[in-house]
Amino acid sequence: xxxxxxxxxxxxxxxxxxxxxxxxxxxxxxxxxxxxxxxxxxxxxxxxxxxxxxxxxxxxxxxxxxxxxxxxxxxxxxxxxxxxxxxxxxxxxxxxxxxxxxxxxxxxxxxxxxxxxxxxxxxxxxxxxxxxxxxxxxxxxxxxxxxxxxxxxxxxxxxxxxxxxxxxxxxxxxxxxxxxxxxxxxxxxxxxxxxxxxxxxxxxxxxxxxxxxxxxxxxxxxxxxxxxxxxxxxxxxxxxxxxxxxxxxxxxxxxxxxxxxxxxxxxxxxxxxxxxxxxxxxxxxxxxxxxxxxxxxxxxxxxxxxxxxxxxxxxxxxxxxxxxxxxxxxxxxxxxxxxxxxxxxxxxxxxxxxxxxxxxxxxxxxxxxxxxxxxxxxxxxxxxxxxxxxxxxxxxxxxxxxxxxxxxxxxxxxxxxx
Amino acid sequence: xxxxxxxxxxxxxxxxxxxxxxxxxxxxxxxxxxxxxxxxxxxxxxxxxxxxxxxxxxxxxxxxxxxxxxxxxxxxxxxxxxxxxxxxxxxxxxxxxxxxxxxxxxxxxxxxxxxxxxxxxxxxxxxxxxxxxxxxxxxxxxxxxxxxxxxxxxxxxxxxxxxxxxxxxxxxxxxxxxxxxxxxxxxxxxxxxxxxxxxxxxxxxxxxxxxxxxxxxxxxxxxxxxxxxxxxxxxxxxxxxxxxxxxxxxxxxxxxxxxxxxxxxxxxxxxxxxxxxxxxxxxxxxxxxxxxxxxxxxxxxxxxxxxxxxx
Numbered sequence: 001x002x003x004x005x006x007x008x009x010x011x012x013x014x015x016x017x018x019x020x021x022x023x024x025x026x027x028x029x030x031x032x033x034x035x036x037x038x039x040x041x042x043x044x045x046x047x048x049x050x051x052x053x054x055x056x057x058x059x060x061x062x063x064x065x066x067x068x069x070x071x072x073x074x075x076x077x078x079x080x081x082x083x084x085x086x087x088x089x090x091x092x093x094x095x096x097x098x099x100x101x102x103x104x105x106x107x108x109x110x111x112x113x114x115x116x117x118x119x120x121x122x123x124x125x126x127x128x129x130x131x132x133x134x135x136x137x138x139x140x141x142x143x144x145x146x147x148x149x150x151x152x153x154x155x156x157x158x159x160x161x162x163x164x165x166x167x168x169x170x171x172x173x174x175x176x177x178x179x180x181x182x183x184x185x186x187x188x189x190x191x192x193x194x195x196x197x198x199x200x201x202x203x204x205x206x207x208x209x210x211x212x213x214x215x216x217x218x219x220x221x222x223x224x225x226x227x228x229x230x231x232x233x234x235x236x237x238x239x240x241x242x243x244x245x246x247x248x249x250x251x252x253x254x255x256x257x258x259x260x261x262x263x264x265x266x267x268x269x270x271x272x273x274x275x276x277x278x279x280x281x282x283x284x285x286x287x288x289x290x291x292x293x294x295x296x297x298x299x300x301x302x303x304x305x306x307x308x309x310x311x312x313x314x315x316x317x318x319x320x321x322x323x324x325x326x327x328x329x330x331x332x333x334x335x336x337x338x339x340x341x342x343x344x345x346x347x348x349x350x351x352x353x354x355x356x357x358x359x360x361x362x363x364x365x366x367x368x369x370x371x372x373x374x375x376x377x378x379x380x381x382x383x384x385x386x387x388x389x390x391x392x393x394x395x396x397x398x399x400x401x402x403x404x405x406x407x408x409x410x411x412x413x414x415x416x417x418x
Numbered sequence: 419x420x421x422x423x424x425x426x427x428x429x430x431x432x433x434x435x436x437x438x439x440x441x442x443x444x445x446x447x448x449x450x451x452x453x454x455x456x457x458x459x460x461x462x463x464x465x466x467x468x469x470x471x472x473x474x475x476x477x478x479x480x481x482x483x484x485x486x487x488x489x490x491x492x493x494x495x496x497x498x499x500x501x502x503x504x505x506x507x508x509x510x511x512x513x514x515x516x517x518x519x520x521x522x523x524x525x526x527x528x529x530x531x532x533x534x535x536x537x538x539x540x541x542x543x544x545x546x547x548x549x550x551x552x553x554x555x556x557x558x559x560x561x562x563x564x565x566x567x568x569x570x571x572x573x574x575x576x577x578x579x580x581x582x583x584x585x586x587x588x589x590x591x592x593x594x595x596x597x598x599x600x601x602x603x604x605x606x607x608x609x610x611x612x613x614x615x616x617x618x619x620x621x622x623x624x625x626x627x628x629x630x631x632x633x634x635x636x637x638x639x640x641x642x643x644x645x646x647x648x649x650x651x652x653x654x655x656x657x658x659x660x661x662x663x664x665x666x667x668x669x670x671x672x673x674x675x676x677x678x679x680x681x682x683x684x685x686x687x688x689x690x691x692x693x694x695x696x697x698x699x700x701x702x703x704x705x706x707x708x709x710x711x712x713x714x715x716x717x718x719x720x721x722x723x724x725x726x727x728x729x
Contacts, residue, residue: 040488100448116538195503195504196503199500199501199503199504200497200499200500200501201501201502201503201504202501203470203495203497204495204497204515204562205500205501205518206470207468207469207493207495207497208490208515208519209518210487211470277547361569400465400470401470413432
């Protein structure tokens with residue numbers, strides 16, 4: 001309760017969203033910029049003399065210039081910056097005996113650029129090859145027609161169109177958020193306990209309230225603080241994404257994306273793939289519940305550890321066994337995202353100490369059977385109550401014990417004291 | 419105002435018996451001095467009285483009830499080590515402790531002002547605790563202890579870090595609180611203060627009581643066996659006397675000595691040894707032993723000669 005007043009809290013709470021907005025804006029801009037690469041003028045040296053007419057750009061990224069200049073002078077123009085690069089279509093390329101070569105000052109493609117260029121050349125070459133076999137251009141168009149794959153998620157409410165990848169990303173972000181908050185707020189709790197212990201305030205306080213009340217007050221108090229902070233952020237993220245969307249659309253000229261100038265913000269954002277997937281409200285409810293329980297479980301354990309040491313450094317070795325499950329669940333995060341229904345994923349999301357992260361990821365991605373969610377949640381609550389029992393016993397003795405740092409064996413002995 | 423009664427209390431930590439069947443009483447309007455060498459079980463006893471820990475055997479009564487959350491409301495505890503939030507402002511800190519004891523804000527505010535003023539510390543309200551000196555922090559800690567007007571006060575080394583002027587101020591306040599009829603438990607290693615403040619004494623060593631009762635009674639029990647002496651000239655006679663086993667020297671300087679007569683040694687014998695070597699004797703007085711002497715004698719007797727504790 002005293003922490004809410006601190007400047008640090010106000011500072012981070014207010015600054016957090018600004019950083020977030022900036023973050024989203026930067027992501028948006030970078031995405032847009034990479035798609036919006038300036039037009040490239042490319043000299044084409046067609047040694048086959050059959051391809052040039054079909055080397056045409058469709059994406060608006062390239063301007064092709066047929067050239068008969070010798071390679072040396074082209075090289076000079078590229079180095080001087082007059083040309084983005086030059087493309088050599090050697091003899092035999094149609095027969096598949098030689099490869100097209102693209103020379104430029106930039107290395108391999110970081111962006112889609114080299115892919116796009118290859119597609120242009122490929123299409124031209126294929127067209128000639130089909131012509132050589134006297135195949136009609138219509139056939140070519142048929143072959144070339146786009147085959148797209150729509151990924152559709154089946155759920156009880158019916159078909160729901162959307163990309164699983166987006167849900168995986170959202171799930172991953174949620175999992176990571178839980179991971180970070182468990183660690184951050186958990187260690188805030190631990191630091192608070194250590195601070196009260198080393199400053200001996202605790203002795204005054206426990207002469208007024210029971211150690212158990214103090215422990216739970218601390219865990220819940222900082223939890224509430226965290227929740228206030230998180231919901232403040234969540235609210236601002238919603239506003240912030242809209243805001244950053246506005247910024248992105250201000251920076252990107254719709255014309256660059258082949259959109260009419262009157263394109264709405266949403267259309268612009270969609271064009272740069274800047275969409276936020278829609279999630280069912282249950283997902284949020286479970287996210288918040290697992291988030292809270294995960295925090296409570298670990299904060300309680302961290303408080304127990306904090307009470308048994310006098311310095312942060314001494315806590316390290318005791319923290320390792322507690323941290324292991326969290327680390328495990330983060331290590332396997334990728335595996336869970338790839339196969340949310342594998343036995344490993346199910347197991348991790350049921351085992352209480354690892355449950356919060358994988359379970360939230362799974363809930364976000366797929367329809368997890370309700371019994372699994374409920375079982376996992378009850379186990380988590382059970383583990384939390386167990387942690388309260390263990391920690392409060394360690395805490396009661398720990399906060400008043402000074403001197404040498406206790407071993408795990410001693411901690412177990414403390415637990416047994418009546 | 420109630421009596422605090424400790425009845426046959428025992429506390430063990432594993433195999434170690436920290437406090438063994440200890441009984442004593444603290445009366446309202448009196449100050450009980452809880453004394454003992456380091457590790458004697460003072461802190462353990464205090465923690466049971468403050469209901470921080472619970473005795474394995476026996477019980478601690480405050481009035482008609484055993485100590486518990488209710489007695490905690492009426493109790494003020496000043497621990498030996500300063501316990502303040504380092505980064506909190508003095509005013510906020512005091513308010514926090516007052517609210518912890520269930521005081522309404524307005525009342526707490528008024529009390530904080532009153533006591534800060536009393537200790538000449540009003541201008542510190544907005545200061546962060548870390549900026550204050552040790553003695554200043556001690557004053558704040560003391561204020562935090564008495565803010566909620568407790569009827570039972572447990573003061574563990576309240577004079578730590580205080581200069582003589584502030585120590586006197588604190589002493590006046592403690593005496594005032596006592597005269598208002600509060601029950602006060604005072605733990606200290608500073609025997610002069612114990613002597614000045616305490617009405618009753620309870621001396622613990624190795625978890626057991628070795629001396630207890632009213633200070634004046636205890637002094638009488640020991641009898642007039644101590645010589646206070648001011649002299650001029652060589653102090654070599656003190657060594658002679660001590661080596662012969664006739665006296666034990668409590669404290670000494672080049673011109674002053676406190677001699678505890680051992681066995682059947684008489685003041686006359688001491689004088690006879692001193693006369694030939696010193697230039698002059700300006701004081702030679704037979705008195706009841708000071709508290710310090712009682713402490714050392716009782717603890718040494720219980721623990722055996724090998725372990726003379728540092729006082």
